[in-house]
Structure formats: structure tokens, C-alpha cells
Amino acid sequence: xxxxxxxxxxxxxxxxxxxxxxxxxxxxxxxxxxxxxxxxxxxxxxxxxxxxxxxxxxxxxxxxxxxxxxxxxxxxxxxxxxxxxxxxxxxxxxxxxxxxxxxxxxxxxxxxxxxxxxxxxxxxxxxxxxxxxxxxxxxxxxxxxxxxxxxxxxxxxxxxxxxxxxxxxxxxxxxxxxxxxxxxxxxxxxxxxxxxxxxxxxxxxxxxxxxxxxxxxxxxxxxxxxxxxxxxxxxxxxxxxxxxxxxxxxxxxxxxxxxxxxxxxxxxxxxxxxxxxxxxx
Numbered sequence: 700x701x702x703x704x705x706x707x708x709x710x711x712x713x714x715x716x717x718x719x720x721x722x723x724x725x726x727x728x729x730x731x732x733x734x735x736x737x738x739x740x741x742x743x744x745x746x747x748x749x750x751x752x753x754x755x756x757x758x759x760x761x762x763x764x765x766x767x768x769x770x771x772x773x774x775x776x777x778x779x780x781x782x783x784x785x786x787x788x789x790x791x792x793x794x795x796x797x798x799x800x801x802x803x804x805x806x807x808x809x810x811x812x813x814x815x816x817x818x819x820x821x822x823x824x825x826x827x828x829x830x831x832x833x834x835x836x837x838x839x840x841x842x843x844x845x846x847x848x849x850x851x852x853x854x855x856x857x858x859x860x861x862x863x864x865x866x867x868x869x870x871x872x873x874x875x876x877x878x879x880x881x882x883x884x885x886x887x888x889x890x891x892x893x894x895x896x897x898x899x900x901x902x903x904x905x906x907x908x909x910x911x912x913x914x915x916x917x918x919x920x921x922x923x924x925x926x927x928x929x930x931x932x933x934x935x936x937x938x939x940x941x942x943x944x945x946x947x948x949x950x951x952x953x954x955x956x957x958x959x960x961x962x963x964x965x966x967x968x969x970x971x972x973x974x975x976x977x978x979x980x
Contacts, residue, residue, distance in 0.1 A: 750836070750837055750840060752840070752845055752848070752849060753832060753833060753836040753837070753840070756832065756852070756874075757829050757832065757833065759817055759967070760817050760819070760825060760828070760829060760874060761825070761829075763795060763817045763818055763819075763967070764787070764818070764819050764825050766795065766971065766974055767787035767791045767792055767795055767818060767819075767974075768785060768787050768791070770787070770788075770790075770791035770794060770795070770974050771787070771788040771790050771791040783821055784821060784822050784823065785821055785822040786820055786821040786822075787818075787819075787820065789870070791974070792818055792820070792870075792872055793870075794970065794973050794974050795814065795818055795970040795971070795973075795974055796808070796810065796811040796813075796814025796815055796817075796818060796966070796967075796970040797811060797814075797815055797818055797870050797871065797872045798811035798812050798814070798815035798860050798864070798870075798871055798872070799815075799860075799863070799864060799868050799869045799870040799871045800864050800867060800868065800869050801869050801870055802870070803864055810966045810969065812856070812857045812860050812861060813853070813856065813857060813962060813963055813966040813967075814966050814967060814970055815856070815860055815871060815872045815873070816853075816856035816860075816873070816874050816876065816877045817874065817967060818872040818873065819872060819873055819874070820872055820873065824873060825874075828873060828874040828875055828878055829874070831875075831878045831907070831911075832874065832878050832881070834907075835878065835881045835882060835885060835904070835907065836848070836881060838885055838900065838904075839851065839852075839881050839884060839885060841943075842885075842888050842942045842943055842944070843884065843888075843937065843940070843942050843943065844943055844948045844952070845956070846948055846952040846953045846955070846956035847937075847940045847941075847942075847948065847952050847956070848881070849956040849959050849960065850936060850940060850952065850955045850956050850959055851880050851881060851884045851933050851936045851937060851940070852877045852878075852880060852881060852959075853877070853959035853962075853963060854880070854932060854936050854959070855876060855877050855879065855880015855881070855883065855884075855929040855930075855932045855933040855936065856874070856876045856877035856880065856929065857932075858876075858880070858928055858929065858931075858932030859876030859877070859879060859880065859924075859925045859926070859927075859928035859929025859930075859932060860876055860925055860928070861928070862924055862925070862927070862928025862931070862932075863876075863922050863924035863925040863928055865924075866924045868922055868924055868925065871922045871925055873922070873925075875911070875922070875925065875926055875929070876922070876925040876926065876928065876929035877929060878929070879908075879911065879925075879926045879927075879929035879930040879933065880929040880930065880932055880933025880936070881933060882904055882907055882908050882911070882930055882933065883929065883930035883931060883932065883933030883934035883935075883937065884933040884934060884936065884937030885900060885904040885937075886901060886904050886905065886908065886930075886934060887933075887934040887937040887938055888900060888937060888942050889901030889902075889904060891938075891942075891945075892942075892944065908930065911926055912926065912927075940952060940955075
């Protein structure tokens with residue numbers, strides 16, 4: 700392909716095939732006006748490919764973890780135990796948005812259903828969750844697309860924590876409910892698609908699910924209700940939104956993902972401001 704043709708081409712936001720800018724319909728998937736802003740998520744442009752959103756989520760989680768340590772360093776745990784090493788204090792986690800029955804019902808902090816997915820209780824906690832996200836996320840991006848992956852991740856975190864609140868979990872944090880949502884959506888995809896590839900996905904992701912539940916029952920303090928709830932919500936959202944092989948990415952999917960991004964940004968901005976005031980007082 701010549702340089703001029705490359706410059707006049709771009710990746711279709713639905714099927715990721717190379718399309719000419721002059722095309723009114725993608726010849727590969729039939730998407731109308733593939734170059735339209737409505738057919739691309741303006742919030743995820745320029746992130747260096749589909750996996751760019753995963754890097755953004757990981758960076759935000761790391762930034763929130765470092766802020767949680769900085770807010771209350773005198774009472775943060777620097778235990779030699781790998782499970783408690785670099786553990787933020789409960790005060791700093793509450794300021795930044797931990798969730799559960801106490802924040803929701805005693806303080807009406809319903810926004811914490813989003814913020815809690817970006818907080819972690821120790822170095823091992825965040826490392827494990829980010830590795831899981833980085834391992835499973837690309838599969839969801841490939842089979843569901845960026846917009847649906849964002850929606851599954853966000854809604855699974857909210858839904859998983861709501862279910863854990865129903866079962867009386869008082870305080871909880873971590874990206875694991877959202878990550879389990881990706882696992883649930885991947886399990887639905889593998890089972891629904893079938894065939895050699897679908898069965899391989901189902902088997903491999905099923906190993907992740909089993910490992911998470913075994914780990915949860917072996918280690919005290921793990922929010923198993925959040926894990927199970929996130930997985931259930933992820934499978935449900937994956938079923939409702941559909942995956943690429945059955946349904947192309949629609950304007951509604953992109954709009955939903957934009958709502959998730961805006962709400963997440965707004966929710967995280969508020970506790971960060973509170974945290975800065977807490978740090979400077």
C-alpha cells in the first residue's frame with residue numbers, strides 16, 4: 700500500500716479493519732459513516748490502540764493507591780507480611796470512597812459504589828487485581844469492543860458492590876468486582892459462541908473464576924459476595940449488549956460507555972479534592 704493510501708485510510712471503529720476515508724459504509728462490517736464522531740468514542744481516542752483504555756485504568760488505580768498511602772502515612776501499615784505490606788489506613792480509604800453498608804446507609808455516599816473500584820487495601824491487593832485486568836482485558840476488548848468493555852467493567856463494579864451490600868458487607872474496596880465482571884462476560888461469550896475457540900475461552904477463563912473463589916475462601920477479609928456479584932452482573936451485561944460476532948457496536952453502546960467514563964471521572968474528582976484537603980489540614 701502506498702503512503703498516500705495509508706494516509707487516506709483508518710481503522711473502522713467497529714471491526715478494526717482498514718477502511719478508506721471516502722467510504723460511506725465499511726465494506727467489512729457494514730457500519731455506516733465509519734469516520735463519524737458518533738462511531739468513535741471521543742474519550743478513548745489517541746490512547747494508542749484498544750488496550751490503551753486498560754493502561755488508563757491501571758494508571759488511575761496506581762495513582763489512587765499512592766494517594767491513599769500519602770493521606771495518612773502515620774497509620775498506614777508497612778507490615779512485613781506480604782498481605783498487609785503498604786496498606787492504606789481506613790481513614791484515608793474512607794475519605795477517598797470505600798463502599799459498603801456503612802458509607803451507603805450511614806453517610807449516603809452512593810457515589811462510593813464507583814470510587815471503591817479504584818481503591819486497594821495493600822500492595823499485593825492492587826498488584827493481583829491489575830495483573831488480572833491486564834490478562835483478561837484484551838480478550839474483552841477483542842470480542843466486545845472498547846465501549847462495551849468499559850460498560851461491563853463499570854457496571855459490574857457497581858453491581859457487585861450493591862450485591863455485597865445486600866448481604867451485609869460493611870466496608871469494601873478493590874477492582875476485583877469489576878474484574879470479575881470481565882470474567883463473567885468472558886464466560887458468557889465462551890459458552891454462547893461455542894466451538895473450539897469458544898470452549899477454549901470458557902475453559903481458560905473458568906480457571907480464573909475458580910482460582911478467584913478458592914483464593915477468596917482461603918484468605919480472610921475477601922469480599923466473595925462482591926466477586927460473585929460482579930461476575931453475575933458482567934455475564935448479564937455481556938448478554939444484553941452482545942459481542943462483536945453477533946452484534947456490531949452501536950451508538951447506544953458508545954453513549955453508555957461515555958456515561959460510564961464521565962460518571963467515573965466526576966466521582967473520582969470529588970474524593971481526590973477531599974483527599975487533598977485532608978492532606979493539607
